[in-house]
Amino acid sequence: MPEGSIRFLDLAAQHAAIRDELRTAVDAVFATQQFVLGPTVERFENALAAHVGSAAAVGVASGTDALYLALRASGVGPGDAVVTSPFSFVASASAIARTGARPYFVDVEPTSFNLDPQRARRWLTGACRRDGERLRAPGGETVRALLPVHLFGRPCAMDALAAIAREHALVLIEDAAQAIGARLDGAGGYAGTFGRFGCLSFYPTKNLGGAGDGGAVLCADAEDAAVVRSLARHGADGGPYRHAALGLASRLDALQAAVLGVKLPHVEDWNRARRRHARRYGRLFTALGPETRVETPGIVPGHVFHQYVIRVPDRDRVRAALAADGIETQVYYPIPLHLQPCFADLGYRAGDLPEAERASATALALPLYPELDDAAAERVVAAVRRAVGSARA
Numbered sequence: 001m002p003e004g005s006i007r008f009l010d011l012a013a014q015h016a017a018i019r020d021e022l023r024t025a026v027d028a029v030f031a032t033q034q035f036v037l038g039p040t041v042e043r044f045e046n047a048l049a050a051h052v053g054s055a056a057a058v059g060v061a062s063g064t065d066a067l068y069l070a071l072r073a074s075g076v077g078p079g080d081a082v083v084t085s086p087f088s089f090v091a092s093a094s095a096i097a098r099t100g101a102r103p104y105f106v107d108v109e110p111t112s113f114n115l116d117p118q119r120a121r122r123w124l125t126g127a128c129r130r131d132g133e134r135l136r137a138p139g140g141e142t143v144r145a146l147l148p149v150h151l152f153g154r155p156c157a158m159d160a161l162a163a164i165a166r167e168h169a170l171v172l173i174e175d176a177a178q179a180i181g182a183r184l185d186g187a188g189g190y191a192g193t194f195g196r197f198g199c200l201s202f203y204p205t206k207n208l209g210g211a212g213d214g215g216a217v218l219c220a221d222a223e224d225a226a227v228v229r230s231l232a233r234h235g236a237d238g239g240p241y242r243h244a245a246l247g248l249a250s251r252l253d254a255l256q257a258a259v260l261g262v263k264l265p266h267v268e269d270w271n272r273a274r275r276r277h278a279r280r281y282g283r284l285f286t287a288l289g290p291e292t293r294v295e296t297p298g299i300v301p302g303h304v305f306h307q308y309v310i311r312v313p314d315r316d317r318v319r320a321a322l323a324a325d326g327i328e329t330q331v332y333y334p335i336p337l338h339l340q341p342c343f344a345d346l347g348y349r350a351g352d353l354p355e356a357e358r359a360s361a362t363a364l365a366l367p368l369y370p371e372l373d374d375a376a377a378e379r380v381v382a383a384v385r386r387a388v389g390s391a392r393a
Contacts, residue, residue, distance in 0.1 A: 006367050006376050008328035009205055013371035014270075018262060022211075025258040035254050044257040045216070047264055052180075052190040054198065054218040056225035059252025060232050063177040063201025066215035067095035067147075069250060070197035073217075073227040074145055074171040076101050081141035083123070083170075085115040086338045086356040088149040092175050093337045102141050102346070105338045107353040109157075111298070113309070113363070115148040116355075117160035124168055135168055145171040150179035150191045152332070152365075153207065153274075153306035154297070158184050158194040165195070177201035177215070178306040180208045181271045186301025192218045197228075202252075202260055207274070207306055208267045210256040273370035274305040277377060281308055281366065284381040292388050295362075307332060308368040312388055315362050321387035327380055330365040 015022070029040055041059050049057040060066050076082060078100035084092055086105035093103040106123050109116045128143055129136050135143040146165045148156040156174075165172040172195030176182070180200055182191040192198025198218035202210040219225040230236055235247035278299060285296050295311035297303070309332065312318045319329050336356040338348035350357065366380055 005326035006328065006380060008330055008365070008367050009369050010371055011204060011209070014369070018266065021262045022259055025262050026255060029254045029258050032254075036251055038254050040254040040261070041252055041257040044252075044261045044264070047261060048216060049218070051264060051267075052193055052198075052218060054193050054220065055222050056219045058217045058219065058225055058228045058232065059257060060215045060217060060228075061250040061252065062213045063199060063203065063215040064091040064095055065232070065248070065250040066177075066199035066201070066217045067091060067173070067175060068098050068248075069228050069231050070173050070199055070217050071095060071099045071101070071145065071147075072231050072247075073224055074173065074196065076144050076171070079141055080144040081137035081139070082145045082147050082173075083120060083143065084147040084175075085149045085151070086336045086353050087113055087333065087359050088151060088175065088337060089177070089333065090337060090340060090342070091177075092147065092149050093343065096147070097343075101144070102137070102139060103337075103343070104137055104143075105348065105353060105356075107355045108359065110355050110358070112154055112156075112300075113151045113359055114154060114156040115161070117157050117164060120146070120161070121164050124164065133169075135170075143168065143170065145173055147173045147175060149175040149177075150182055152297070152309050153179050153182055153304035154300055155179060155182045155184050155191045155302050158191075162194055171196050174198040176218075177203075178206065179304060180206070181267055182304045183302040188302070191302075193220070196220050196224065202256065207271060207304055208260065208263055211259045212253070212256055214252050214256040214260065216252070270370040271304040274368060275299075275303065277368050277370075277372050278303070278305045278308050280374060280377050281368070281381065284378060285310075285384075288381070288385055292385055294384060294388060305368055307365040309363050309365045310384070311359075311362040312364055312384070313362070315364050318384070318387040319364055322380075322383050325383045325387075327383050328367060332363065332365055334360055336360045 045057045080101040082096045096103040106120045174195045176192035179191040200216045202214035231247040232250040235243040235245035237244035
């Protein structure tokens with residue numbers, strides 16, 4: 001980027017602070033030559049489970065695999081339906097489809113971008129029908145699971161969603177890929193530990209990111225963890241070259257576990273820094289007054305601000321103006337899942353889920369990472385003010 005530009009994310013700054021620790025940890029793996037599974041992975045899994053308070057954590061190859069394996073371990077498959085959010089990365093729904101089940105989308109809350117519990121309850125009680133012990137989706141599938149997404153690091157309304165899951169005997173699977181360290185109401189349990197399974201991603205840009213891909217399944221029960229481990233190892237059941245189910249090869253590499261093991265003790269401090277920057281953004285935007293027409297995410301206890309996402313009118317023009325000012329931004333997500341070409345066969349149309357569609361048209365992610373300096377935040381907000389003003393004109 002040109003000198004003086006503000007990057008959307010600066011991973012090099014994080015690396016510089018822990019470079020020596022990382023080199024020591026990686027060298028230790030090379031000394032053992034145990035690159036797949038082994039004690040380094042086990043130590044990280046145990047540390048992660050202890051950190052968030054889950055019964056077990058199973059390291060896998062990616063956050064996408066974490067979702068797929070949690071669904072498979074829940075028994076979700078062909079003929080089933082899973083309720084999820086239409087405003088998320090495609091993996092939240094593609095993992096459902098990969099099991100042979102059908103994703104059904106319920107609209108999001110306008111302020112949090114997360115799955116709306118009231119809309120979910122209305123859909124389950126209004127659009128679905130009882131068939132004995134089963135709840136049938138409109139297409140005739142058996143509704144098996146509820147899969148909320150803690151989007152951008154903001155925890156969902158888990159008390160309400162958990163109550164819905166209990167009421168309808170649904171498996172609750174949390175997509176916490178963007179929300180490690182997020183806590184309900186700021187002091188409750190961690191995102192990913194309210195349901196039967198919680199799914200994490202360690203993609204390098206995440207709040208806890210590796211030096212490549214990786215993920216984990218948080219399990220509320222040790223027996224479920226054993227099922228996930230088996231499925232992630234080609235369905236192996238303990239005997240030599242004996243496979244009880246059709247699984248896949250999805251293992252967290254020891255090198256990634258070593259990197260993540262160094263970073264895990266820092267994640268709470270990094271999340272505090274993210275919240276501090278978010279508060280500063282909030283104060284700066286508030287000082288501009290309502291005439292700027294910028295909607296901010298607000299400060300919610302427990303939010304770890306994987307992204308700081310505002311809503312602005314004429315978003316694409318505003319983004320272009322910021323780029324001209326040397327400020328990187330990102331759009332998450334320009335096409336809601338129900339309108340993605342890969343889900344065209346589900347039959348959704350524009351207008352079906354208006355809140356998700358409005359979010360896709362107005363949401364803009366601003367630079368935010370632990371090492372962001374105050375001057376940069378001030379410059380970003382000033383540029384947004386100018387850009388929104390020019391777009392209005």
